[in-house]
Amino acid sequence: MRLSRFFLPILKENPKEAEIVSHRLMLRAGMIRQEAAGIYAWLPLGFRVLKKIERIVREEQDRAGALELLMPTLQLADLWRESGRYDAYGPEMLRILDRHKRELLYGPTNEEMITEIFRSYVKSYKNLPLNLYHIQWKFRDEQRPRFGVMRGREFLMKDAYSFDLDEAGARRSYNKMFVAYLRTFARMGLKAIPMRAETGPIGGDLSHEFIVLAETGESGVFCDKDVLDLPIPPDDVDYDGDLTSIIKQWTSVYAATEDVHDAARFESEVPVDKRVNTRGIEVGQIFYFGTKYSETMKALVAGPDGVDVPIHGGSYGVGVSRLVGAIIEACHDDAGIKWPEAVAPFRAAILNLKQGDAAVDGACELLYRDLMAKGVDVLYDDTDQRAGAKFAAADLIGIPWQILVGPKGLADGKVEVKRRSDGSRENTSPADVVAKLAG
Amino acid sequence: MRLSRFFLPILKENPKEAEIVSHRLMLRAGMIRQEAAGIYAWLPLGFRVLKKIERIVREEQDRAGALELLMPTLQLADLWRESGRYDAYGPEMLRILDRHKRELLYGPTNEEMITEIFRSYVKSYKNLPLNLYHIQWKFRDEQRPRFGVMRGREFLMKDAYSFDLDEAGARRSYNKMFVAYLRTFARMGLKAIPMRAETGPIGGDLSHEFIVLAETGESGVFCDKDVLDLPIPPDDVDYDGDLTSIIKQWTSVYAATEDVHDAARFESEVPVDKRVNTRGIEVGQIFYFGTKYSETMKALVAGPDGVDVPIHGGSYGVGVSRLVGAIIEACHDDAGIKWPEAVAPFRAAILNLKQGDAAVDGACELLYRDLMAKGVDVLYDDTDQRAGAKFAAADLIGIPWQILVGPKGLADGKVEVKRRSDGSRENTSPADVVAKLAG
Numbered sequence: 001m002r003l004s005r006f007f008l009p010i011l012k013e014n015p016k017e018a019e020i021v022s023h024r025l026m027l028r029a030g031m032i033r034q035e036a037a038g039i040y041a042w043l044p045l046g047f048r049v050l051k052k053i054e055r056i057v058r059e060e061q062d063r064a065g066a067l068e069l070l071m072p073t074l075q076l077a078d079l080w081r082e083s084g085r086y087d088a089y090g091p092e093m094l095r096i097l098d099r100h101k102r103e104l105l106y107g108p109t110n111e112e113m114i115t116e117i118f119r120s121y122v123k124s125y126k127n128l129p130l131n132l133y134h135i136q137w138k139f140r141d142e143q144r145p146r147f148g149v150m151r152g153r154e155f156l157m158k159d160a161y162s163f164d165l166d167e168a169g170a171r172r173s174y175n176k177m178f179v180a181y182l183r184t185f186a187r188m189g190l191k192a193i194p195m196r197a198e199t200g201p202i203g204g205d206l207s208h209e210f211i212v213l214a215e216t217g218e219s220g221v222f223c224d225k226d227v228l229d230l231p232i233p234p235d236d237v238d239y240d241g242d243l244t245s246i247i248k249q250w251t252s253v254y255a256a257t258e259d260v261h262d263a264a265r266f267e268s269e270v271p272v273d274k275r276v277n278t279r280g281i282e283v284g285q286i287f288y289f290g291t292k293y294s295e296t297m298k299a300l301v302a303g304p305d306g307v308d309v310p311i312h313g314g315s316y317g318v319g320v321s322r323l324v325g326a327i328i329e330a331c332h333d334d335a336g337i338k339w340p341e342a343v344a345p346f347r348a349a350i351l352n353l354k355q356g357d358a359a360v361d362g363a364c365e366l367l368y369r370d371l372m373a374k375g376v377d378v379l380y381d382d383t384d385q386r387a388g389a390k391f392a393a394a395d396l397i398g399i400p401w402q403i404l405v406g407p408k409g410l411a412d413g414k415v416e417v418k419r420r421s422d423g424s425r426e427n428t429s430p431a432d433v434v435a436k437l438a439g
Numbered sequence: 440m441r442l443s444r445f446f447l448p449i450l451k452e453n454p455k456e457a458e459i460v461s462h463r464l465m466l467r468a469g470m471i472r473q474e475a476a477g478i479y480a481w482l483p484l485g486f487r488v489l490k491k492i493e494r495i496v497r498e499e500q501d502r503a504g505a506l507e508l509l510m511p512t513l514q515l516a517d518l519w520r521e522s523g524r525y526d527a528y529g530p531e532m533l534r535i536l537d538r539h540k541r542e543l544l545y546g547p548t549n550e551e552m553i554t555e556i557f558r559s560y561v562k563s564y565k566n567l568p569l570n571l572y573h574i575q576w577k578f579r580d581e582q583r584p585r586f587g588v589m590r591g592r593e594f595l596m597k598d599a600y601s602f603d604l605d606e607a608g609a610r611r612s613y614n615k616m617f618v619a620y621l622r623t624f625a626r627m628g629l630k631a632i633p634m635r636a637e638t639g640p641i642g643g644d645l646s647h648e649f650i651v652l653a654e655t656g657e658s659g660v661f662c663d664k665d666v667l668d669l670p671i672p673p674d675d676v677d678y679d680g681d682l683t684s685i686i687k688q689w690t691s692v693y694a695a696t697e698d699v700h701d702a703a704r705f706e707s708e709v710p711v712d713k714r715v716n717t718r719g720i721e722v723g724q725i726f727y728f729g730t731k732y733s734e735t736m737k738a739l740v741a742g743p744d745g746v747d748v749p750i751h752g753g754s755y756g757v758g759v760s761r762l763v764g765a766i767i768e769a770c771h772d773d774a775g776i777k778w779p780e781a782v783a784p785f786r787a788a789i790l791n792l793k794q795g796d797a798a799v800d801g802a803c804e805l806l807y808r809d810l811m812a813k814g815v816d817v818l819y820d821d822t823d824q825r826a827g828a829k830f831a832a833a834d835l836i837g838i839p840w841q842i843l844v845g846p847k848g849l850a851d852g853k854v855e856v857k858r859r860s861d862g863s864r865e866n867t868s869p870a871d872v873v874a875k876l877a878g
Contacts, residue, residue, distance in 0.1 A: 005504065005506075006506065007560075009559075009560035033556055033559065035514065036515045036543065041508065042510075043556075044508050047508050050509070065444065067446050067483045068486055069481055069485075070481040070486050072478045072479060076475045091538045094537060096533065096535050099530045099531075102475070102476075104475065106535075113474060116474075120448075121448035132446060132483075137511075137512055137576070139513070153537075
């Protein structure tokens with residue numbers, strides 16, 4: 001992408017309304033624009049990050065055997081009356097009347113709708129297990145939306161729902177999502193630690209929150225240092241196999257948010273030199289809720305003995321739009337964002353340090369063409385801004401690899417490659433940059 | 440994908456509520472489920488088609504230089520008061536009050552919001568031309584939603600918005616979208632003919648509808664047979680070059696919907712043997728509306744002389760979810776859907792005609808693995824249904840290539856390949872099928 005043709009409205013001033021660093025940086029980097037309280041438009045740069053996160057979430061859900069569908073944003077109020085949550089949900093639910101005075105709502109989650117879909121079609125245990133997910137916009141009418149996309153009202157969530165004949169099956173489904181989440185967040189360059197959690201309004205008796213460690217996080221976190229270095233399950237993890245050893249490994253080491261922190265246990269279990277007390281951001285939560293919805297909503301299947309039983313369910317959420325903010329909270333410095341490569345809006349940038357100089361322009365064009373040909377996602381800053389402004393912009397928007405092309409280096413056949421994550425720099429030939437980034 | 444692990448709730452009965460063939464086939468094939476009047480959940484099979492259509496739309500918008508962003512579904516009423524359309528829009532607009540009694544609406548289109556975004560950041564002609572698009576769910580509260588996804592209330596639309604300094608620039612932007620639309624629909628296997636159209640509530644003085652010819656279409660269409668064979672602009676069409684010759688070629692041949700049909704002109708311009716009178720479905724519409732929104736909403740840029748002028752705008756819509764229905768209307772027979780390959784939910788299906796037979800199972804597994812390894816999108820019917828039921832399902836859901844694997848053929852080292860589009864069949868070795876589909 002040529003920057004001269006891109007839409008990247010970088011703000012020079014720090015926006016006053018932004019209380020936290022991710023909100024500030026997303027506004028400054030031209031990633032989002034607020035359209036109403038807690039409702040954002042995703043400008044092209046922000047949209048690219050959102051899509052990359054969504055793709056990783058999707059790939060790992062698919063790998064774990066979940067099937068993607070797409071439920072609508074609006075739902076019938078009657079569906080929520082069946083589960084009893086219509087009245088219970090309170091003012092966070094956005095309630096709507098259509099032209100025929102029919103009661104609708106903007107879905108804050110989809111347990112009811114997916115249960116309705118399931119019960120309409122699935123009648124036998126032979127069609128289980130089943131895990132259906134979608135990635136769709138949700139709405140929660142927060143009393144006081146703030147922190148940008150971290151606590152928005154309209155937000156993008158991945159929510160999966162599992163259906164099993166019995167508790168043992170449901171726990172296998174739960175474990176698959178547990179492992180998928182470990183992989184999902186690790187692929188985004190995050191340390192996300194599963195922590196036992198309260199189940200809240202979803203209900204049920206087993207739940208884990210996945211917490212990204214970030215000093216600017218919303219809640220305090222206590223853990224054993226060892227949990228930070230546990231191995232992430234590999235690409236070829238066998239989801240049909242027994243995952244309990246992975247789950248045991250991750251759940252036997254102390255890790256808790258301040259809400260459920262047990263100081264006595266922490267002190268007895270964790271040696272002093274391994275006690276970590278930092279802050280964290282919730283980016284995902286998984287629940288096993290048994291027959292909570294299947295009993296009230298009559299989602300029954302015939303078991304092997306022909307008798308109808310309510311299915312055992314779980315639900316599994318990832319805050320896709322929230323993750324954009326969470327990653328920035330975990331990955332930034334004073335100059336701006338430091339995107340992990342897997343979610344960067346562009347993996348590399350070419351900075352033309354002397355626009356209009358025939359040799360520099362020529363070298364940049366060639367590099368741009370070669371990188372594009374190799375499938376590298378590259379932004380070419382071909383604007384007539386000064387070099388200093390180009391450096392600042394590339395750092396602000398957090399491009400992992402920045403290729404500085406100027407007349408002096410070119411005279412020696414070199415360009416300078418700067419790595420955003422650690423600021424390291426290297427002089428190298430254009431051909432070597434292409435080889436390195438294409439590899 | 441193994442069918443035994445997929446969620447494909449095929450209906451045996453013809454659903455009574457469905458009045459048109461696409462609606463009937465989408466319900467029967469387990470593609471969608473109605474959740475409220477005009478509001479559908481996309482089940483996994485339907486979702487796959489929706490995503491393939493979305494991807495083609497996106498690729499062709501990107502190719503034409505449009506930039507993707509994503510605006511929220513909900514908008515502030517005040518924004519629409521600025522343009523004067525809040526009151527004008529009538530009961531089709533879904534109006535919403537949030538918990539603080541703030542007036543919101545579910546966006547039926549985005550001219551106002553994109554104009555607000557544009558004017559907030561772009562101040563100079565130097566940043567033009569600009570074309571911003573998104574693919575987002577919209578809502579129109581139709582009095583009487585019907586025909587499934589063809590006239591739903593919650594629907595997925597691609598809408599692009601162009602910004603230019605003057606009319607000449609805006610016409611160049613219009614022409615780019617005209618060409619992009621020709622390519623978009625052709626890639627989906629459709630004959631979509633651009634026809635001069637009324638501008639309606641969007642306003643402006645130039646508009647074309649893109650109409651898919653289908654005998655079951657919603658409106659009558661008159662055209663010169665020659666328009667059906669005009670060449671589609673190639674992959675490498677130069678969007679920065681002069682596109683007027685392509686536009687002239689397509690607009691100089693008679694083509695009109697019955698709303699704007701001019702019988703006298705039709706008869707004088709089109710020889711009797713070339714007169715086509717059939718039916719069609721609108722799948723896209725493009726508008727040039729000049730300064731309609733920029734004047735009322737003050738979207739001004741400084742021109743080369745430093746004087747602020749309102750930009751010239753256009754908007755360009757594709758009915759992404761509607762296209763799923765439109766393609767079925769154009770591509771089906773009595774047995775079911777006949778997907779064009781580019782949008783098929785799976786490109787090929789393997790039908791195991793004797794599940795449990797070691798030789799047949801083994802051959803199917805090998806074929807499945809080999810096709811997957813080559814990146815072919817394949818559905819393997821490994822269920823214990825009878826062969827007849829498998830044939831019927833594969834035809835109903837419209838898989839373009841069906842590979843029939845049975846003990847008799849295998850004894851000769853052969854499988855049978857059936858092509859859904861014309862019903863032709865061929866006996867061939869498994870290796871040749873893989874080579875053919877991978878090519």
